[in-house]
Amino acid sequence: MNRIKVTFIIFVCNFLIIAQPKWKKTELPAELNLGLFHATQTANFPTTESLQKGNLMYEISHRFLPSIKDGFDEFYGLDGPTRIRFALGYGLTDELMVTLGRSNNTDNLDLQLKQKLFQVNNKNLPLVVSVLGGISWNTEVPNGIVRSRGDGDNFQFYGQLILNTMFFDKKLGIGLVPSYLQNSFIYALEKQHTFTLGTYAQYYFNRMWSMWVEYNPIITGYRGRIRLDETGKSYNSVAFGADIETGGHIFHIMVTNNARLNPSQYLVGADRSASDDMWRLGFGILRYF
Numbered sequence: 001m002n003r004i005k006v007t008f009i010i011f012v013c014n015f016l017i018i019a020q021p022k023w024k025k026t027e028l029p030a031e032l033n034l035g036l037f038h039a040t041q042t043a044n045f046p047t048t049e050s051l052q053k054g055n056l057m058y059e060i061s062h063r064f065l066p067s068i069k070d071g072f073d074e075f076y077g078l079d080g081p082t083r084i085r086f087a088l089g090y091g092l093t094d095e096l097m098v099t100l101g102r103s104n105n106t107d108n109l110d111l112q113l114k115q116k117l118f119q120v121n122n123k124n125l126p127l128v129v130s131v132l133g134g135i136s137w138n139t140e141v142p143n144g145i146v147r148s149r150g151d152g153d154n155f156q157f158y159g160q161l162i163l164n165t166m167f168f169d170k171k172l173g174i175g176l177v178p179s180y181l182q183n184s185f186i187y188a189l190e191k192q193h194t195f196t197l198g199t200y201a202q203y204y205f206n207r208m209w210s211m212w213v214e215y216n217p218i219i220t221g222y223r224g225r226i227r228l229d230e231t232g233k234s235y236n237s238v239a240f241g242a243d244i245e246t247g248g249h250i251f252h253i254m255v256t257n258n259a260r261l262n263p264s265q266y267l268v269g270a271d272r273s274a275s276d277d278m279w280r281l282g283f284g285i286l287r288y289f
Contacts, residue, residue: 036166048128048164051091059087061284063259085261093288103262107140110262132160156264157182175200179202181267192222213240234269239284252284
């Protein structure tokens, strides 16, 4: 009888050991990156979106210098000349990307890094915050300027804080981009600085079509020329247009008063006033792969 009892106790103990759950620390699922806008940038401003690690982005942008009001003789500005920007971006991580670009305005080379800081995945008011920093090198040396290409005065530095949110079931995207530019005019005797408060809104009708508007008021600091052959002051930048998305491409079509493209030039302001009917046509293409 005792032998039966011992066998029964051993059987019960083994059963309890086998049935015992394997307790371990519960791992929270990784938070997915919150995507709001459809591209890493609008026509002139960065968004909080980033490339996935190892992915590439190619940009080409044009701003026609003649105004639309020049009429048919200048083919409404499309005869040119134009300001052009080429850029290539690469995803270092899923939240950090690097971009190298060049504009033919003062032969401006531009290197920038954009890092996602944090996100608030709220159903009613999602929020993503990123930061961008860049350096520009103006390699053109105008006649009469005794300066080498590598002179320190040819370099500019800028930083941007990017805040994005969405309304109406991710139909209306809003962006706020406070920006700072150091050495705004590279030929000034004393270093100049510019602060702006960039804003943009984009409404997505569907996956393919959207319309947007951008405004970049200069809050304080330098708002003059950026080239020696320019005269007068710079103005608050305005642009509005439409985007078309298809097959990994995003096409920007726009009207704007600012023909400057690289951030260290665009942030100084527009070379024409929006109130003087001096609007130009422009376009841009983004290719992701």
